Amino acid sequence: MSPSKRFFGELISEFIAVVIIIAFGDSVAAMYVLYDPSPYANAYWGVAIVWGLGVTIAIYVTGAVSGTHANPAVTISLALFRGFSWRKVPLYCLAQIAGGFAGAALVYLNFAPVIDHYNAVHHFSRYLDGGASGVFFTHPGLAVTPLHSLVVQIVLTALLLLGIFAVTCHYNTMAPQANSGALIIGLIVAAIGASSGYLDAWAINPARDFGPRLFAWCAGWGPSAIPAPGNYWWVPIIGPITGGIIGAGIYQYLVRPFMPRFHPGEAHALSSPNNPDIPVC
Incomplete structure (x- = not known):
């Protein structure tokens, strides 16, 4: 296969991976937001686990082609460190x-x-009130300001990338074997959501927030989506990218050098057997 054709396949793979994640994740958000009583009102772990399973399924579908970054914070961190x-x-x-x-x-x-039914019942407007916008994109939660949400996104995405780099590290003898890494990465996403999701809906991924936010802007939510109240739209972009770099750097420089199988003289990055441009450590 030619390099250009392979690269095109990688881009399709990344596109499909995020479609899968959002199709499951935003749908469970719709179940949580739009229905009264919500089927998840007293079972928030269900929301978190669906997001995590969406990530797992996306990896199983597309991982052999592109590595399933599915997140600009992951892609940038892999470019910086692997x-x-x-x-x-x-x-x-x-x-x-x-x-x-x-x-x-x-x-x-x-x-x-x-x-439409939810907004009619509650007398909400998409454009003026952002009615039902929580289905598509994130907002700061109770008592959380946009600037505090930036801190939250940095911390949570640092934890995500720390986990991803550990799970995919060739030198880590405690990393999951065979293809079970996809499940563990999904559980990391679910654990982050279950522990901190109410702070600001745990975007931890610029594509997860900005792609649906852009759609909502086009579909009638207008300024409720972009720039959003408090000019919030940029927080789930800058926060995850910054946090991803921090978390990946912590693993790469403070954990990986002490792995029992690590040898500094070896190549900077190993590659997957299916695609030499997909780093695994």
């Missing part, structure tokens, strides 16, 4: 955001009548 090609980074990120947009469109296709 030798992923910087030339690919912009298009990977664009494919991921496009996947977020398309995934939100699928959710809207399913839930549009319920969204």
Whole structure:
């Protein structure tokens, strides 16, 4: 297969991966937000686990093609610390955001009548009140300001990337074996959501928030989506990218050098057997 054709396949893979994540994740958000009583009102772990399973399924579907970054914070961190090609980074990120947009469109296709009913019952407007916008994108929660949410996003995404780098590290003898890493990464996402999701809906992924936010802006939510109250739209972009770099750097420089199988003289990054441009450690 030619390099250009393979790269095109990687971009399609990243697009599909985020479509899958948003199709499951925003749908469970719709179940949580739009229905009264909510089926998840007293079982928030169910919301978190669906988001995590969405990530797991996306990895199983697309991981052999692109490695399933599915997150610009992951892509940038891999380029910084594991030798992923910087030339690919912009298009990977664009494919991921496009996947977020398309995934939100699928959710809207399913839930549009319920969204309209919810807004009518509560006398909400999409444009003025952001009615039902929590289905698609994130907001600061109770007592959380946009600037505090920036801190939250940095911390949570640092934990995510710390976990991802550990799970995918060739030198880590405690990492899950075979293909079980996809399940563990999904559980990391679920654990973050279950422990901290009420702070600001745990975006931890610029494509997960900005792609659906852009769709919502186009679908009538307007300024409720972008720039959003408090000019919040940029927080789930800058926070996760910053936090991802921090978490990946912590693993790469403070944990990996002390792994029992690590040898500093070896190559900076190993590659997956299916795609030499997908770093695994």
